[in-house]
Amino acid sequence: MSAGVGVNLENLWIRFGDFVAVRDANVNINGGDFFSFLGPSGCGKTTILRAVSGFLEPSEGNVLIGGNNMKGIGPNKRPTALIFQNLALFPLMKVWENITFSMEIKGASAKERRKRADELLDMIALTGQGDKLPAELSGGQKQRVAIARALCAEPDVLLLDEPLSALDLKLRQHMRSELREIQKRVGITFIYITHDQGEALTMSDNVAVMRAGVIDQIGDGKTIYNDPSTAFAASFVGENNVFRGTVKKVIGNEVMINTNRSGDLMARISSNNVGKMKEGDDAMLFIRPEAFSLAPLGTQGDHFVTAEVHKEEFEGNVFNIFMEGEGGKEMKVSLPNLGQSFESHRGEPMTLEYDVHNAVALPAGVLATE
Amino acid sequence: MKNFSLMRISIWVYLALFFAYLLGPLVIMSVTAFNSPGFPRAAPWECLTFEWFSALFQDERILNGIKNSVLVGIGTVILSVAMGLAGALMLTQIWPKLRATYYTIIIAPILVPGVVIGISTLVFWDRVNRMLGLDADSFLSSGLFLTVIGQSTFIASYCMLVLVARLQRYDNALTEAALDLGASHAQTFRKVLLPFMRPAIASAAVLAFLASFENYNTTTFTFGEYPTLTIELAQKVRYGITPAISALAFIIVLLTVFAALFNEAKIRRQELVAAARKTATVEELETGKLRLPGFLSSNTAAVLLVVVAMATIAVVGTATVYSPAQCIADVKETKRLETELRIQELLQRRADEAARRAAEEGEQSDQAPATDATPKPSNDSGFGNVFNPGTLQDGGTETPEEEPENSGSGGVFDPGNLQSN
Numbered sequence: 004m005s006a007g008v009g010v011n012l013e014n015l016w017i018r019f020g021d022f023v024a025v026r027d028a029n030v031n032i033n034g035g036d037f038f039s040f041l042g043p044s045g046c047g048k049t050t051i052l053r054a055v056s057g058f059l060e061p062s063e064g065n066v067l068i069g070g071n072n073m074k075g076i077g078p079n080k081r082p083t084a085l086i087f088q089n090l091a092l093f094p095l096m097k098v099w100e101n102i103t104f105s106m107e108i109k110g111a112s113a114k115e116r117r118k119r120a121d122e123l124l125d126m127i128a129l130t131g132q133g134d135k136l137p138a139e140l141s142g143g144q145k146q147r148v149a150i151a152r153a154l155c156a157e158p159d160v161l162l163l164d165e166p167l168s169a170l171d172l173k174l175r176q177h178m179r180s181e182l183r184e185i186q187k188r189v190g191i192t193f194i195y196i197t198h199d200q201g202e203a204l205t206m207s208d209n210v211a212v213m214r215a216g217v218i219d220q221i222g223d224g225k226t227i228y229n230d231p232s233t234a235f236a237a238s239f240v241g242e243n244n245v246f247r248g249t250v251k252k253v254i255g256n257e258v259m260i261n262t263n264r265s266g267d268l269m270a271r272i273s274s275n276n277v278g279k280m281k282e283g284d285d286a287m288l289f290i291r292p293e294a295f296s297l298a299p300l301g302t303q304g305d306h307f308v309t310a311e312v313h314k315e316e317f318e319g320n321v322f323n324i325f326m327e328g329e330g331g332k333e334m335k336v337s338l339p340n341l342g343q344s345f346e347s348h349r350g351e352p353m354t355l356e357y358d359v360h361n362a363v364a365l366p367a368g369v370l371a372t373e
Numbered sequence: 374m375k376n377f378s379l380m381r382i383s384i385w386v387y388l389a390l391f392f393a394y395l396l397g398p399l400v401i402m403s404v405t406a407f408n409s410p411g412f413p414r415a416a417p418w419e420c421l422t423f424e425w426f427s428a429l430f431q432d433e434r435i436l437n438g439i440k441n442s443v444l445v446g447i448g449t450v451i452l453s454v455a456m457g458l459a460g461a462l463m464l465t466q467i468w469p470k471l472r473a474t475y476y477t478i479i480i481a482p483i484l485v486p487g488v489v490i491g492i493s494t495l496v497f498w499d500r501v502n503r504m505l506g507l508d509a510d511s512f513l514s515s516g517l518f519l520t521v522i523g524q525s526t527f528i529a530s531y532c533m534l535v536l537v538a539r540l541q542r543y544d545n546a547l548t549e550a551a552l553d554l555g556a557s558h559a560q561t562f563r564k565v566l567l568p569f570m571r572p573a574i575a576s577a578a579v580l581a582f583l584a585s586f587e588n589y590n591t592t593t594f595t596f597g598e599y600p601t602l603t604i605e606l607a608q609k610v611r612y613g614i615t616p617a618i619s620a621l622a623f624i625i626v627l628l629t630v631f632a633a634l635f636n637e638a639k640i641r642r643q644e645l646v647a648a649a650r651k652t653a654t655v656e657e658l659e660t661g662k663l664r665l666p667g668f669l670s671s672n673t674a675a676v677l678l679v680v681v682a683m684a685t686i687a688v689v690g691t692a693t694v695y696s697p698a699q700c701i702a703d704v705k706e707t708k709r710l711e712t713e714l715r716i717q718e719l720l721q722r723r724a725d726e727a728a729r730r731a732a733e734e735g736e737q738s739d740q741a742p743a744t745d746a747t748p749k750p751s752n753d754s755g756f757g758n759v760f761n762p763g764t765l766q767d768g769g770t771e772t773p774e775e776e777p778e779n780s781g782s783g784g785v786f787d788p789g790n791l792q793s794n
């Protein structure tokens with residue numbers, strides 16, 4: 004992977020009046036990375052992106068692009084190109100004029116522009132559609148034109164603000180892999196914003212999980228999924244079952260939690276929280292649906308859970324069981340379909356087993372509400 | 374069912390009345406432009422003539438007025454659209470928070486009577502002129518300058534309203550996108566915002582020109598040595614109006630119809646082209662083989678436009694070769710005859726009177742044959758009206774109305790008749 008131009012956010016604060024939209028963000032994005040900001044709506048993702056592209060001056064802290072402080076440098080002078088949440092294609096310009104707008108600004112001739120437009124149109128698989136107007140394109144085609152327009156400016160950093168949110172599922176999946184393809188080909192840094200965790204995990208080298216202006220965790224997809232460092236990250240990324248309780252005993256990297264409804268359970272302490280959990284602290288224990296397996300009914304122990312089955316659902320590759328969970332929420336268990344018979348246990352208790360390594364213990368915190 | 378049709382009929386009647394009310398005066402005025410009498414009237418129809426058009430084009434003052442109006446119009450369009458655009462940008466982009474206040478301030482000139490604007494412009498610039506120590510004939514006190522400035526104070530507000538309406542549909546992300554792609558603010562304005570505003574700017578310009586062209590209230594105070602068309606017309610009307618003014622009105626109506634049809638045809642064509650492009654395949658677009666619909670196909674406005682244009686050309690063509698001299702001469706002759714006849718009649722009546730008096734003075738018995746003649750008045754006509762009972766029975770006022778009937782026989786011995794036949 005080429006070196007590329009990195010982006011650093013240093014102690015970045017952004018306030019709108021009294022409202023803090025971004026609180027002390029510190030992020031190092033490596034050159035050539037596909038980096039995602041993942042968080043629920045309104046958590047400040049767009050705000051960060053606007054600070055990087057230069058539409059917003061940080062209230063405090065710095066934005067560095069390729070090691071250079073961007074303070075006082077306007078958006079038209081930064082080596083970034085932004086793909087807007089609503090694309091913002093110029094409605095009166097033809098597709099090829101849209102794509103090569105950045106060249107027109109620099110005074111390139113129509114012939115040069117045409118040539119470059121054709122190359123980029125080939126790349127985004129819209130060969131020969133350069134003479135259409137944006138209004139004459141489909142949603143996915145517009146999407147690709149917006150990408151081509153940004154790439155034509157030859158930015159060092161491409162910023163994408165939920166570019167796929169308006170597309171239907173099929174197209175979104177297709178565009179995900181296409182974006183990743185393009186990123187690999189051009190080798191520049193992509194900063195991608197999304198509130199779709201699937202999107203973030205499949206495409207990114209690294210992900211920053213955001214909550215209400217705060218960056219909870221930065222890491223690659225696997226780390227974020229397997230080793231979340233806050234209760235919010237654990238509950239926002241992927242599906243997770245939560246058990247609330249208090250810390251009973253800390254044993255090295257593992258902890259016994261006295262859960263409110265399933266007695267004492269063992270779990271691994273998330274790596275960012277090792278040494279931070281003490282006896283008597285409020286804690287949360289997270290076990291993913293696929294981390295469970297069936298156990299003989301009534302087995303007791305610190306990695307067994309027994310609960311009543313509420314609902315069962317056959318999904319093909321997995322069999323989902325929804326059991327009585329905490330605070331009215333159901334606990335989800337997904338068992339892989341390996342040809343075994345799934346007899347209905349609706350209304351009956353069932354005992355499940357998990358590997359202590361697959362259960363993560365975290366200090367109690369805010370959960371993602373979804 | 375019956376109610377329904379009654380309803381429909383009344384709607385149609387209403388529409389007919391409404392349009393008659395709207396367009397009737399224009400139609401009548403246009404007709405008077407082609408009628409020969411020296412005072413504009415549509416009836417009685419005398420002769421088809423184009424002389425009022427040539428009279429119009431020979432009228433120095435009107436031509437000068439048109440020239441001044443166009444000059445003022447151009448100046449006003451430039452100034453008003455520029456100020457309106459600045460105001461609109463201010464309102465939507467720069468100070469969105471001060472909107473309400475700013476809006477009120479900028480709309481105020483529309484609410485101020487034009488007369489007040491005219492006077493205040495005059496007074497204000499006179500002061501400025503004096504403060505700068507300039508002569509009375511400096512540029513600042515020129516009628517052209519004052520009129521443009523005075524009209525623009527309120528016409529700029531109209532323009533702003535038109536432009537704001539369009540700007541409100543502008544997506545600011547487009548500006549940001551352009552900046553982000555490296556454009557300067559000036560480039561963004563020129564390449565993104567201005568093209569977006571173009572249709573509204575065109576509308577505002579047309580509006581400004583028309584408002585300027587028809588303005589009287591403000592101009593009447595500021596025109597100085599540059600009387601515009603409205604001023605000239607107003608002054609003319611004071612000394613009596615000729616059909617040349619109808620001819621001018623007709624030309625303006627025709628130009629308006631042209632402009633409206635042209636605009637309509639253009640819009641329709643754009644729609645058709647857009648529809649054609651939408652259904653076009655990639656190959657068609659790529660090879661440029663896309664068959665765009667013809668200008669006239671399914672475009673009523675375009676067809677009408679062509680028809681009106683051809684009719685105009687035909688009429689102008691006819692006008693250059695057509696000479697109403699003969700007809701006018703005929704009409705003149707008829708009128709002369711009428712007048713002559715009237716004079717004769719008058720003379721006869723006097724003679725009559727004299728004869729009657731003489732008869733009364735003579736014998737009373739003469740009255741009997743006179744009453745016998747009453748049942749067959751038409752027979753008497755051959756004898757001249759010496760014994761016409763009408764003269765005796767009725768008042769003299771009715772005689773002129775009978776004159777045309779009598780003129781056939783009365784004019785037999787007129788030498789003028791021989792010439793004209």
Ligand SMILES: Nc1ncnc2c1ncn2[C@@H]1O[C@H](COP(=O)(O)OP(=O)(O)OP(=O)(O)O)[C@@H](O)[C@H]1O
Nearest residue numbers: 019022024042043044045046047048049050051198
């Ligand atoms: N110009 C502004 N003035 C005041 N508050 C703002 C402004 N822009 C954003 N905010 C606030 O900052 C917070 C973060 O906004 P932001 O647009 O960054 O959210 P986001 O994470 O991009 O959300 P979404 O996924 O819905 O796009 C929101 O609560 C928003 O109300």
Ligand SMILES: [Mg+2]
Nearest residue numbers: 048049088164
């Ligand atoms: Mg956003």
